[in-house]
Amino acid sequence: MDRFHPYPMSRRGILKGSAAALGGALWPGEAGRAAPQNVNTHSRPSDLRITDLRIAHITKAPMNCPLLRIDTNQDVYGLGEVRDGASPTYALMLKSRLIGENPCEVDRLFRRVKQFGGHGRQGGGVSGVEMALWDLAGKVYNVPVYQMLGGKFRDRIRTYADTDMSPDPRVYAQRLKERMDQGYTWLKMDLGVGLVEKTPGTITRPAGLSEREQIFTPHPFAGMEITDKGIALMADFVAQVRDAVGMEIPLAADHFGHIGVNSCIRLGRALERFNLAWLEDMIPWSYMELWKQITDSINLPTLTGEDIYLKEDFLKLSSSHAIRKIHPDLATTGGILETKKIGDLAQEYRVPMAMHFAGSPVSCMASVHCAAATQNFLALENHSFDVSWWDDLVNGVKKPIVDRGYIPVPEAPGLGVTLNEDVVKQHLLPGTNYFAPTPEWDKERSWDRLWS
DSSP states (O other), X not given: XXXXXXXXXXXXXXXXXXXXXXXXXXXXXXHHHHGGXXXXXXXXXXXXXXXXXXXXXXXXXXXXXXXXXXXXXXXXXXXXEOOTTOOTHHHHTTHHHHTTSOTTOHHHHHXXXXXXXXXXXXXXXXXXXXXXXHHHHHHHHTSBHHHHXXXXXXXXXXXXXXXXXXXXXXXXXXXXXXXXXXXXXXXXXXXXXGGTTTSTTSEEOOTTOOHHHHHHSOGGXXXXXXXXXXXXXXXXXXXXXXXXXXXXXXEEEEOOOXXXXXXXXXXXXXXXXXXXXXXXXXXXXXXXXXXXXHHHHOSSOEEEOTTOOXXXXXXXXXXXXXXXXXXXXXXXXXXXXXXHHHHHHHHHTTOOEEEOOOSXXXXXXXXXXXXXXXXXXXXXEESOTTOTTSGGXXXXXXXXXXXXXXXXXXXXXXXXXXXXXXXXXXXXXXXXXXXXXXXXXXXXXXXXXXXX
């Protein structure tokens, strides 16, 4: 007899106890009867088939966000979201590749459609479909998505708030201080050349560039550099913000403008004394050798990644240490599982992961489940803290969704939310309908094989 237990336990008893702990997996006779208790009995997983894919395009959340719904031949559906600002066509073009398939085969279907995604918003269709497949699978097997990813490392997800910029550092500092008063423990500020460009002697750049040229010309080719005067003014701006919020709270910076690599390095060095959490997207993510030049030249963390599709380029950035932190948006990367893979790969090279997000509560919950299941996660962005009706778009989770800077990880099956139909309908993009039929996409086909 084990002296720590008052009653002996037989080998059979041990096995039965273990089987109960594992949902009956080790005791065939018991498991066959117990399994339905853990499965949504409204569905028959092996017989489940996709029958439709529809869109409800909401607006001003604060971005345009196409929600998607994958319907099945049983009483269950999955919700996903095409990335903010992207066309729903990126998702609809995948419909004919999904009709008739079993949505629980998430990885197989992802591999089937991932060739139709791309960097930036072009990854939105594949990513949104992948979210909806996980939502479906979780509902069918009656478990939250994070559990299907291997479990969770945390019960709540730290968020950081996007905050409207002001050219007056005192006003901007006050806005960030209000975020702290609301409970946020991570801040980010915009720190672009627009803060100083109206002051003579701060910016050097070619005259006569159109607005389109300034927006769509990649940074190194715009011919714009910051002068010492401009850098000093931008550093003073950050100093006033730091004086207001203190040095204890992480403070990141973004939206610098299309400045050259030398200006990035000089500005980064001038900002070192403020101990910023990261400098974000100073140049396009794909210029990896230039990113490494910047990273190796300054003593502040660099970060990029919100426009990268799939894990391979994150692996290149992490393994070469071209940046210090990664910043995927799972509405672009390829979805929930791909983003977890990205985080795990980066962790192998000791690179932490923050996450970009600027959508509805549907994509938010997808990000929350992924963040919960990924060990090297830091914080999740959100652009919707000031949208009064944002929480009301969904039901099924505790409100407010963001509570004192954190989002509790849902325990309900799938993503853990359902749509509030009345509220979603109030915020549809003009000229669009609530999950209208899409038969025009049922039979869209091509020869999809990428090899001969």
